[in-house]
Amino acid sequence: MEDNSKIEQLKKATPARIGIGHVGTRYKTRAYLDFLAAQAAASDAVFNEVPETVVEQLGTFEIQTKCQDKYEMLTRPDLGRLFSDETKAYLKAHCIQHPKVQIYFGDGLSSPSIEANIPDLFATMKAGLEDDGISVGTPFFVRYCRVNTAREIAPLLDAEVICVLIGERPGLITDESMSAYIAYHARPDMLESEYTVVANISRKGIPPVEAAAHIVDTIERILKFQCSGVELGKFV
Amino acid sequence: MYLQTILLGRTYQFQTVKEVLAKASEVKSGDSLAGIAAGDKLERVAAKTVLAELLVSDIRNHPAVPYEEDFVTRIIQDDVDEKIYEKIKNWTIAELREWMLSSETTGEQILEVCRGLTSEVIAAVMKLMGNLDLMMVSSRLHITATCNTTIGGKDIFASRLQPNHPIDDIKGVAASTLEGLSYGIGDAVLGLNPAVDTVDSTVAIWKLLGDIRDRYEIPTQTCVLSHITTQMKALQTGAKADLCFQSLAGSQKACEAFGISPDILGEAYDMFLRDGSAKGKNVMYFETGQGSELSSGANFNTDQGVMECRCYGLARHYHPFLVNTVVGFMGPEYVYDTKQLIRAALEDVCGGHLHGLPMGCDVCYTNHMLTDQNDVESLATLLAATGCHYVMGLPQGDDVMLMYQSTGFHDVAALRELLHKHPIPEFEKWLEKWQIYENGKLGRNAGNPEIFL
Amino acid sequence: MEYIISVGIDIGTSTTQMIVSKLGIENVTGFGSVPRMEIVSKQILYRSGIHFTPLRKSLEDNRMEEIDGEKVADILKKEYKKAGIMPSDVGAGAVIITGESSRKRNARKLVEDVSRVCGDFVVSVAGPDLESVLAAKGAGADRLSAETGLRVMNLDIGGGTTNIAVFDQGKLVDTACLDLGGRLIRVDKEQKITYISSRVEPYLPETGEISIGQILTTDHAKAITKCMTSYLAESIGLVLPSKDLEKIYTNHGLQDKKRPDIILCSGGVADCMIHSELSDFAYGDLGVLLGRSLFDSGICTKQYLYDTRETMRATVIGAGNFTMEVSGSTIQYQNCNFPFKNIPVLRIVLEGQEDILNLSQRITRQVKEFWQDGLEQRLFALSMSGLSCPNFREIEETADEIRHAIKELSYEGPIILVLETDMAKALGQALRRRFGHERSFLCMDGISSQTGDFIDIGEPIGQGSAVPIVVKTLIFNS
Secondary structure (H helix, E strand, C coil): CCCCCHHHHHHHCCCCCCCCCCECCECCHHHHHHHHHHHHHHHHHHHCCCCHHHHHHCCCEEEECCCCCHHHHHHCCCHHHCCCHHHHHHHHHHCCCCCCEEEEEECCCCCHHHHHHHHHHHHHHHHHHHHCCCCECCCEEEECCCCCHHHHHHHHHCCCEEEEEEECCCCCCCCCCEEEEEEECCCCCCCHHHCEEEEEECCCCECHHHHHHHHHHHHHHHHHHCCCCHHHHCCC | CCCEEEECCEEEECCCHHHHHHHCCCCCHHHHHCCCCCCCHHHHHHHHHHHHHCEHHHHHCCCCCCHHHCHHHHHHHHCCCHHHHHHHCCCEHHHHHHHHHCCCCCHHHHHHHHCCCCHHHHHHHHCCCCHHHHHHHHHCCCCCEECCCEECCCCECEEEECCCCCCCCHHHHHHHHHHHHCCCCCCCEEEECCCCCCHHHHHHHHHHHHHHHHHCCCCCCEEECCCHHHHHHHHHCCCCCCCEEEECCCCHHHHHHCCCCHHHHHHHHHHHHHHCCCCCCCCEEEEECCCHHHHCCCCCCCCHHHHHHHHHHHHHHHCCCEEEEECCCCCCCCCCEHHHHHHHHHHHHHHHHHCCCCEEEECCECCCCECCHHHHHHHHHHHHHHCCCEEEEEHHHEECCCCEECCEHHHHHHHHHHHCCECCHHHHHHHHHCCCEECCEECCCCCCHHHHC | CEEEEEEEEEECCCEEEEEEEEEEEEECCCCCCCCCEEEEEEEEEEECCCEECCEEECCCCCCCEEECHHHHHHHHHHHHHHHCCCHHHEEEEEEEECHHHHHCCCHHHHHHHHHHHHCCCCEEECCHHHHHHHHHHHCCHHHHHHHHCCEEEEEEECCCCEEEEEEECCEEEEEEEECCCCCCEEECCCCEEEEECHHHHHHCHHHCCCCCCCECCHHHHHHHHHHHHHHHHHHCCCCCCCCCHHHHECCCCCCCCCCCCEEEEECHHHHHHHCCCCCCCCCCECHHHHHHHHHHHCCCCHHHHCCCCCHHHHHHHHHHHCCCEECCCCEEEECCCCCEEEEEEEEECCCCHHHHHCHHHHHHHHHHHHHHCCCCCCCCEEEECCCCCCCHHHHHHHHHHHHHHHHHCCCCCCEEEEECCCCHHHHHHHHHHHHCCCCCEEEECCCCCCCCCEEEECCCECCCCECEEEEECCCCCC
């Protein structure tokens, strides 16, 4: 039986935590624990590592930015985009050169987002792009990854379009959300506004397969107009 | 001007006033990221020691960005009351600190003297203050401002109702708003951060919030926190709102990254005075937050505490009704953990108050900081005790659009009860009428938005 | 913002009206989001005059009257001119033939006459339940209910019928239609009866027989309208039923007689309630007296009576503003000849992994059954509830099954898939991988439709990110 009480109607209108009652001025125990659980999951998503087994299951290899740990990753965005010379050489040796599109995965601010989204997201993207005759580079995983790794990796592998699938800052609705940052001819001195972004990819947001299909279209547009970000928006 | 000191047998030599200020700052990850923080704790104290002996005029004469290059500097310097400045320009920062903390000094006197101080000086004196010093100074400043109602006043602890929704769904926004009202939230403002920054959505939410305010005859004010130029265009359509919002930054370059200039701010201020629906003369609402200048590469090697104060110097030029720091939103690159969060918030509220601003705080954190909800509750308690004008009220403290956590509806109610604080008087009367409040506390209808349906 | 011009035309038993409105469609999501187009504004640009519906003797049976389609078309042609719009400007909307007249035999011809003048894209909808819903929405009943959380009933009382729709907390919960209206009897200036509808019979027994040419006294007319009022009160559950209510149902009564919190009145008779200055037979029918009788009965909640947004125009506003939807988050299409019109819908359950297994068989069976019904067109749209968050394999399997079914059926028309959940683009690309880039198909989501519905699909909007859709549903009628 559907509960059609007024308070239920209000609750249906928003994902916000309303209609939770109170004891004195404070939260009821159930609501209090629900909040703690969601916040704990969100916090853990940031500070926990992506297990190596997950990277293995994706069938990819792993590299690491100049950051040594999570603390450095969170406080030093400058290091989170750079790689050591050895890492760069390793990457170059293990990847196809000059792909049309280079896709890779980064933990960013949500470790669980990798396991939750990448299998469906990447498979759908790869199938869609290759069906249109667009070559996709060798995928890999970057630990302690910032979005701006794209500025280093694109020139290194000579990718025309770069797409990093990276964990988003988790909220209390989901800790598994990720974004795609896509850029045409990414390079160290590119502008932030050159990124095209598809955010909120998760089971609770845009489902990974749908997001992937949308990204395929977006990448095709980027290749067609040879630009990304704000510039791309000008082509209607 | 001596930029050198010997501390515990070690000699510390600094090159510039700016360097002294930066190194005298309490630890913030943003200052480390900018490469301007003290190397260790003792160097920090050495910088404070040097700072203590600098004169007010030394600080005024070394603004963060040169006068000629930066409109924020120009507004701050030009707004200084020169008569007052003449009287205190030769005080050392240590003297200024002790005068502010003295039992003989009144809040009115402090506010008077601060009209003769630049934002850099106000930031400087706070660098010589411990957390409780900041609280003591802040708590004796009584500042009011009037839009439809008057914020500030003895034992008033107000709240902004923040009914954000992932896609600005009208029903969803209304649902959170009614829930918040039922906990006594919203006396500072009913203010929404829109998911989409368009004229149409601004007009639609102005109307929604205005309709709620009018239908239930709520003595408060409304605001949509879209970009200032969007709100100006929305006002030109004939739609109405009480407050004009904008985020501020502490340098011209950072302001430009926000798409604002003195012309735009001045024009918006005039427009909302003339065409807005506010009854009073304070029609602006500003938000700030340590670290925004560095994030847009516009910090000019200045520490984020000084830059934040410069935002208040800019803000006071437009006689705002509300100003709040969004202290934990910028991320761990700028404010890393609880300790830094508490320090930044106390500095910001005290700094805003010293500028004569009705100062609130979004006591908040993102999930990639080393903080949790207990920290929010502790810090909000400190701020309420300090005389912070208002905090945010969100459904259980969770923002489902901006994805961060702040103070919840329940927290505001709890702090009022704990510290014997009250909503703005006419709002409290309204709450009593709906039996949301009874005898100054949550009443029988508290937490029951169905009473409005 | 993009705009679509929508036209609503209501050809009723007594009056014909038209409105032109501008529907604003905009992407409601912010930066970094997959776009989602929604109708965000509805502005009425033009309201026609209220014309008496031109009638003529039926060509087939000269004792019967029918609507004069050509004259209606003339009226609308002039109104288009006044409104300053061309048929080619019109992107959506509906012609709706309401009240008694919808049972007239020439309805189909009438719609053709009207379409010729009003533009190819204006669709025709009819059916008492849909009329009830449109009138109630046009009167603002749904919004009032959503805003107040109350149970709101709208009575749209016209010349021949009374359309009833009930909203609870903004949601449609019930509809009904009664053969009850102000124009079931018509008189000339001397109050001589010129027309008697066969549907007036239930209201007569206690008041005595009447016949064409007879003078209808005011007292007699009042007795009839009083009887109508009491039927109405009983049929909406305000008083216990004492009569055989079935007799006055156009199709059916209300399913749930739960008392509404607010009753709104719209339609021509409601308008008569407001205008107390009118003479008893001002419109040559029972409308004024019926209005007064209803007003005196207190059925309509008085405080809301005058608020009904546009009393006379509720139905036409509903037709103009509330028939179109926009597809959901994503679509994928290629080589489609938009617009598609009157595409029959076949519903297939696709909710879980297990539903994919024999999807091909089920599609094949259902389409073959549908083709056996001997409908002229072979075109169809498949409606699927959709998997809630499908994975890559499920999308691939679903596309395989669809390909299999299409092959089995030797179907060469455009493949039209209407999904409820967010998966249209992924499935569309999977289909493209199977059918190549030439085969015409359209995959869209965010739309719910049932077997028996018909859909119209317009030209893509929002840089191809969505399509406008009209789902013609016979609500509660199935």
